[in-house]
Amino acid sequence: MSDRDTGGAEVVLRLSGITKRFGALLANDAIGFDLRRGEVIALLGENGAGKTTLMNILFGHYTADAGTVEVFGQPLPPGHPRAALASGVGMVHQHFTLADNLSVLDNILLGTRSLFSPSLGNAAARARVSRLAQDFGLAVHPDARVGSLSVGERQRVEILKALYRDARILILDEPTAVLTPQETTALFATLKKAVALGLSIIFISHKLGEVMEISSRVLVLRHGKLVGEVETARTDRHRLAEMMVGAEIAAPKVAERVPGPALLTLKGVETARRGNAPRLKGVDLELRAGQIIGLAGVSGNGQSALAALIGGLESPTQGRMDLAEDDGVDWSPRSALAAGIARIPEDRHRTGTVADFSLTENAILESYARAPMSRRGWMDWRAAEGFARRIIETYDVRCPGPSARIRLLSGGNMQKLILGRVLEAAPRIILANQPVRGLDIGAVTFVHNRLIAARDAGAAVLLISEDLDEVTALSDVIHVIYEGRLSPGFPRGTKTPAELGLWMAGQGFGEAGHAA
């Protein structure tokens, strides 16, 4: 790589031979590249390709097994975020590293002064934050509690944190995953200002369109290896996609189908407030047999409340849900299961599985209380293991065996087990909450095809996703959720992504509480 053209601007960052193993997994395999002053490079790769690991090594969260990092010509001591920050590297993590109960200013100031200095120096800091916010178009109130901010605002705080520390190199890990198209545009405007001021940016993404728009150079990672490096101007989406997954990505095929009768109807449903999450307000929704209903929206707008409601964890305080009584007393996860609702939870680690349970024990989580898994309170472990084996075979779960702990499985295989667990019960309604988050392309395709097959077999599918592309590709009808309210259903192809983006930002929702 030494004969690469490094002419033009000065090299601000040089990674060479970065290698990192996690147990048997080779997460980064001898990766090296240069970043020049004032450029945006995109780090492209599907989930699990090693992008985040690489950036965590650069920032000092992890230590590489081999390889070096140089910033402005100086070697960066490994394993210390402090060193990275001091040398001018700032990172905006995919999962924000903010303390919700502290103010914006406190979050920015954290760690910027010597711990043993007698005062925080708030006044000067506040002025500086306001100036930075103005210069980069990052409006946010310095005294607001972070917990009360929207996702977009939190991201601005994260960027301000880096800018406040005079970052010259900015790493953004999947920054657009949680934004509306319009917020993404605003973020790109900020990044362009930063580049104009001489900052350099590493932009991590798996979205081809954004990579094409913002970057000047693209580095493609696959299975921990750097498989390609191209000038953005000299490539196109198709070639990038091929580099990323080794083959062209086929869009899921959803054949036209006449929907059947409504299986679940919500009318004017409201739920109680839980913490900071928005509650549902006057939600009307109809899930019909043989239909995929997509729910688009920026995260934190009530998706969790709707999933909890249909999944049986939450009861409506008002309105009608035709499966449950109005007072909702009996509505529970068990009654949801009995009503034929299959639930794929948003977080397969925290809610979908018990990490230290075996595959068998995880497979029967929802059916252990009934025959054949148990009789009169006595477990039938043989039947349970048979069930687990059936899922492992039918759903191609790669694992050492049914008695292995599920924590050892990859995200994709874990999701396949959950899919098997819920689909084996032949559900009438499928609630799929972020079903492919964090999965690699192979697993994504597998999950999507299973959902489509279930729809074709007559199930009603509610697909909740923050990925607008996924929602538009799969859904027969799309609703947008915003602050606990639901837009009308838009049949496939009747709204452009930009129009949906406006709905996601709240346009079109009347003040009265119901969708206009």
Added chain:
Amino acid sequence: MRLEPIANPTLARRIVLPAVALALTVIAASFLALLAGANPFATLGLILSGAVGSKFALLETLNRATPLIFTGLAAAVAFRARLWNIGAEAQLYAGAAVTVILGTGALGLPAALLLPILALAAMLAGAAILLGPVLLKTRLGVDEVVTTLLFNFIMLLFVSYLLEGPMKDPMGMGWPKSAALIPEARLPRIVTGLRLHWGFALALLAAVAVWVIQTRTTLGYEIRAVGLNAEAARFAGIPVNRVMVKTALLSGGLAALAGFSEVAGLKGNLTLDLSPGFGYAGIIVAMLALLNPLGVVLSALFVAGVFVGADSMSRAAAVPTYIADILTATALLTMVLALRLTHARVRWR
């Protein structure tokens, strides 16, 4: 430094690290003996012979292990569901008090009928004592560690009141103690002539029963699921709060059996020093056994041996008997660390 998990630790790792923990405990004992001006080897020898060196010593250890098996099981059952019942001491005294209330003549039944009734009543009392904290936890989210701990003090004061008031033995020469149990309410000895009562057999039976519950029943499955990941359990439809309450009833009942067995098997009446901290020691027993009910029997024997041995040793050498508490606490802390290091490797960068 940071820890890197090991998916499948080697057998050597599984054996060596706990052995090191045990060695550290022995080294700590030697150090304490030296501090007291005694010969460490002689001190350890005296502890060992005091615990298992004679028939008398062995029986004493088995007797001391009996309440520890019960309180150890109580802790093991509760901790599996991540219910931090630190109130076994209170539940023990509740069980003992009920045994005395019903066993001093209030129920005139033959032993074959009276003893099961007493055991059952004791269990109910212990379960009832834990019900308050667990309902506060499930209904209001009040941390059960502190409430169960505080209940220990309240219960002890209540027993003190009972022993100086309504339950006071009129023949007690002014000492705060209860009247003696009627003969039908006494647990007989397993073998005549040997000072070991049926409470020990009951403890072994309880350990097996808990093991069966944990591995063979839906309740056991539910308890483990709730303990390992309550959120996933709730999502899957497991009634988490109901499982917590059931676990609490089981745990409180087991701890109360310790009180029943001590009163009916050993002491014959209730005094304020019935338990020298069996409830707290049960936590150590359970942790050393990795919450495995059958392991509880072994670790209870170990802890009982240390205490009995230290008692006997301190009569012969000038080493305070509190060495036993230091040793068990050291064993606990080194063992949890050893287990952590069995499943994780320390990386310094």
Added chain:
Amino acid sequence: MDLFDILLNASFWAAAVRIASPLIFATLGELICERAGVLNLGIEGIMVAGAFAGWMTVYLGFGLWTGVLIAMLVGMAFGFLHAVLTVPFGLSQHVVGLGVTLLATATAYFAYRLSLPEVTSPPKIEPFQPFEIPLLAKLPLIGPAFFAQTALTYLAFALVLAVWLLLYRTPLGLALRAAGENPAAVEAQGLSVTAIRMGAVIAGSGLMAVGGAFLTMSAFSSFFFEMVNGRGWICIALVVFGAWRPGKAALGALLFAAFDALQVRLQQTPMGAIVPYQLFLMVPYVLSILALVFMSRRAEVPAALMVPFNKGER
């Protein structure tokens, strides 16, 4: 003597302030630990160890303040043990805390028996003496209550202000609070979560031990078994009652101590002749449980309390 007389009696308020002092030390210590994200159940044992160490130091002929210092160092040593096991190794804070309590208590009792094998009643030391603050001590009711106390009591109240300033007005306090809210945020800003949390546990444990030392060096003047008697657990309840804020927690300790002083005095009234004394003695524990119940609904608990942080965990 009825309730009114008791409440208007300066000695009652003086007693309340005295009873509150050790609780304030230990509560502040626990609060610092929990604010950084570590529940320290070693508190009960660390108080015992502090009570013994301070008393023993003075008994051996050293000064009172040397005793306080030694008690603090002993507390910090047990705090270090707790911190090492719970922070970098991430062991269960429940198990380690109870283990430390057992270890510290047993160590203190062992050392006591070792140094005084024969005695049946423990020897007394010359404790801290109250001294009146000029002018202020002459104020009615408040004067004798707050301004005729021992130096350790003044120190306790000064510490409330000091801990408040530390938490809310310094970068260290900000880092400490952030470590209890979201350790990943601390790590991402280049600070060491391990160092901050360990420091908090060690310092907090030092304060707990001083709280214990207050008992032997300012309240009772000798050491005996069971003297801490659940005060540590009560302090944990007080932290919750005070919503993890130093001022409110100290106020809670005062309120609690007032009830404690009241129950002692009520035992002397005609009521005390009817009601068994054990019922009065239960008051502190029952109050603590009630405090937990009434405060439990407020979601002000540090978000990362009891959540271990392992750098670079996937």
